[in-house]
Structure formats: structure tokens, C-alpha cells
Amino acid sequence: METHIKPKSDSSVVESLIAGYKAEIRQNISKHLPISKEGVDEIADAVQIRLLKAGTILLRAGQVAFDCCWIIKGCVRQYHLIEGEEKTTFFFTEDQWFASYTSATKKVPVNHYLSCVEDTFLSVMNINQEQELYQKYPAFESACRAGIENQLSDYHEMLTTYMTTTPEERYRNLLKTRPDLLSRVPQYQLASYLGVKPESLSRIRKRIYENLQRRD
Amino acid sequence: METHIKPKSDSSVVESLIAGYKAEIRQNISKHLPISKEGVDEIADAVQIRLLKAGTILLRAGQVAFDCCWIIKGCVRQYHLIEGEEKTTFFFTEDQWFASYTSATKKVPVNHYLSCVEDTFLSVMNINQEQELYQKYPAFESACRAGIENQLSDYHEMLTTYMTTTPEERYRNLLKTRPDLLSRVPQYQLASYLGVKPESLSRIRKRIYENLQRRD
DNA sequence: TTCATTTCTTAACTAAAGTCAATGATCAGC
DNA sequence: GCTGATCATTGACTTTAGTTAAGAAATGAA
Secondary structure (H helix, E strand, O other): OOOOOOOOOOHHHHHHHHHHHHHHHHHHHHHOOOHHHHHHHHHHHHHHHEOOOOOOOEOOOOOOOOOEEEEEEEEEEEEEEEEEEEEEEEEEOOOOOOOOOHHHHHHOOOOOEEEEEOOOOEEEEEHHHHHHHHHHHHHHHHHHHHHHHHHHHHHHHHHHHHHOHHHHHHHHHHHHOOOHHHHOOOOOHHHHHHHHHHHHHHHHHHHHHHOOOOOO | OOOOOOOOOHHHHHHHHHHHHHHHHHHHHOOOHHOOOHHHHHHHHHHHHEEEEEOOOEOOOOOOOEEEEEEEEEEEEEEEOOOOEEEEEEEEEOOOOEHHHHHHOOOOOOOOEEEEOOOEEEEEEEEHHHHHHHHHHHHHHHHHHHHHHHHHHHHHHHHHHHHHHHHHHHHHHHHHHHHHHHHHOOOOHHHHHHOOOOHHHHHHHHHHHHHOOOOO
């Protein structure tokens, strides 16, 4: 983390990264939304960049979730604590976002946890503030609405895919669609994400690598 | 279907029901949205009421889904055809709605079927027309955006619930949350909705009704 | 590098779901 | 009400996942 010109402290490296991310966000808003410069400023100012260390728990069951989070870099895991056992239900990685709209707008506590699998840069906006900005800037609401529509379609697809596949098929899909997770995440967390115990995922992997006649 | 005053034909009964539903929709728009009378008219005119007979297939895999449908009365089943087998993934009933936004806006074909389990009254709006109305009436967009946010939260909840429960738990949940489905829908369709074969659902029911010591 | 901890794999056994086949129950159309 | 077709249940057997326990491999901190 040192240049040969001038040593930089970790925190100053982080600061300049954050400044860069903020500038990028402002640019994107300005490029994609037909809004006055003041509007762009107001929306960009509502965005906060946060760096969270691996292991940080950013939300606990029972809390109200006010944040809409976009992952710039890193990995956040969602899990449910059921009879003392962690059941992983999501892995969010680069360019994915998550929010609990009904929790924020209706003040309902969530029933899940969010924890950083790696050091993670997040772009965060408070949902209530977001909804206020909708009133002021209809173009911002339109863009967010389109984003939410996409997320809805994605979740619909994930739900039906999960319902119509076996754990082994889900593992094969994961190998194709998100192979990075295999190295980023411990296997016992992947197991519960696929709906089985760690021992079963071991056996599934063994089955697959022994029967290499099936090549998919 | 006859009064003792004057016999009415089935189709005229249906016509007056449809007129009533239309009036109700117009009222709701007018009551909940701060929009001019002309705006209310334009939005209400974009809504079409349809009566579909039980068994009607309203969408097939491979088609683009243009409609946003609200169920006034009846039941629509979503299923996937996988290796010749129907896998049910949703039952939509009264006051639930469904749409495939990315299919309509990006012209992507869907991979599922929609079929009426019962005679069903639907309130239908074309999604592209809906999106045009968003431009004209921001209050309409706001209301729809809030509805989509709720749907997103619901789907998130459904997905995590499905991922963290066993078929038996799902059946027990169904008994509590949607007991009407038990009588409205054949059991082999419920089975695949719960993620098992019909024979397994039979055994699950047997297990539950034999072990009445557990009372939930 | 070493050691302790965590994670992953394997094995033996149990429980649950899939498969195939036969039998009962239910329902729609006549 | 009868009848054929569809749907639900049961049984025997196979496959897959859960459970418990042990040991191997990988990881991280001193």
C-alpha cells in the first residue's frame, strides 16, 4: 500500500477511494437524470459511502432497516437465525443492491441479519430521505421505480428457479452463474444458501466430480 | 341465476358485474390519487375487465407478457413446464396482482405459464400503456411504485421463507395462511407448489394427522 | 514455521422424498 | 344415479438429505 514516491496511510487511501466513488455517482446521476445541477447535488449529497470491515454486522433481526445499499466492492451475506442455526438466503456482490422498503416505510422490524463477508464499500441512502427526494424530483422516482421493477423481476425469477430445482442443480447453476462465490465464501455458508447441510454439499460435489461423464 | 321478477341472461349478469367493477376502480383512483377528472378518466379507460373461464391459459412460455393483472375474483396458477412436468410456482387469488415488467419493457419472453384455476375476473392494464401514463401523471407513478415496493418485499419474504423451511413446514404454513387453497386447488398442484411429489404430500398429511400431539 | 482453530470430508446410520405400481376415492358428463 | 376419468392414498423399494462422530485439510495468529 506504499508508492515509492510518497508513503500514504491506509486511511488516506480509503479517503481518496471514497472521494472517487462519490464523484462517479454524481456523474452518473447527472448523466442519466434530466435534473438541475442543484437537484443532482441534493441527490448526490444524500448518498453516503461507507467502508465496512469483514465480519461487520450491518443489520440484525428485530431492527428496522432504513438503508438502501448498493455494493461498490465486496460481499454482504443475508442470513436467518433459526433455532440457533444460521441459514444463508442471499449473497450480494458488486453492483447488486438491497433494501427493505416495507421495513423502512412501515417501521416493521426485519427478520434477517446482514453481515460483511469481506471488507466492503457500500453506497448508502436512507429510504425515507429517498422517498422525500421522489416528491421533489419525479425523474429520480422514475429511475428508482425502473430499478425496483428490475429487482422484482429478478426476485420472481430467483424464487421460481429455487422452487423448481434440486440442491445439486442449484450448485451446478452456481458454478455457471456465480463461480466467484466458490472462493469468496466458506462452503458451509454456500450449503445453507443451496438448501442443504455442509455434509450434503460435500457429497454433491463428490457425486459431480466422480461422474464426469455428465458434462454440464 | 334468475330473479322472480325478470329473467336475466348470463351475459347480461356478467356485463353488469363488469360495469360495477369498472365504476369501483374509477372511484378508487379518484379517491386515492390527486389527479384531474380527465386524468382519472384516462387511467380508468386504460383498465380492462376480463372474465376468463376456468382452464383458460392466459400466458404461455415463450410469449412476451404485456399485461399487469389484478385479480378481482378467482384464482390464477403460474407453472413451469420442466421435462414434461408442470411445476406450480404461484397461486394468485383475490386482491393479488402479477406482472412481468422486464418481459414487457425489454420484450423478453417469459418462461412460465398462467392458467385460470377457476372462472376469474381480472382487471388488466397494458404495461407499456401504464408506463406512458407514468409520464403524464406522476401521482399515478408514485402509487404504482409504492405497490411494486410492497410486492418486492413480499417476494423477498416468500423467497427466504421457502429457502428456510421444509415441505412439511410449508404445508403447515399454508394451512394457517391460505387455507382456502386446500379446497380451491387439486392436491397434486399444491404438492409441486410445496416442492414435493403428490405421493409425498399425501405422506406429509398422514404424518401430521397421525401425530396430533404436535398442535400447530 | 508451528500450533490451534476452523472448515471440509468421510463413514455409518436414520429420516424423508422420489419412483413405480396398485388400489380407493372423487368428480364431471351423460 | 351411473360410468369413465382424474386424483389421492398406500406399499415396496431406491435415492438423497439429515445426524452424529471422527479425522483430514486449510487457515490464521504468534
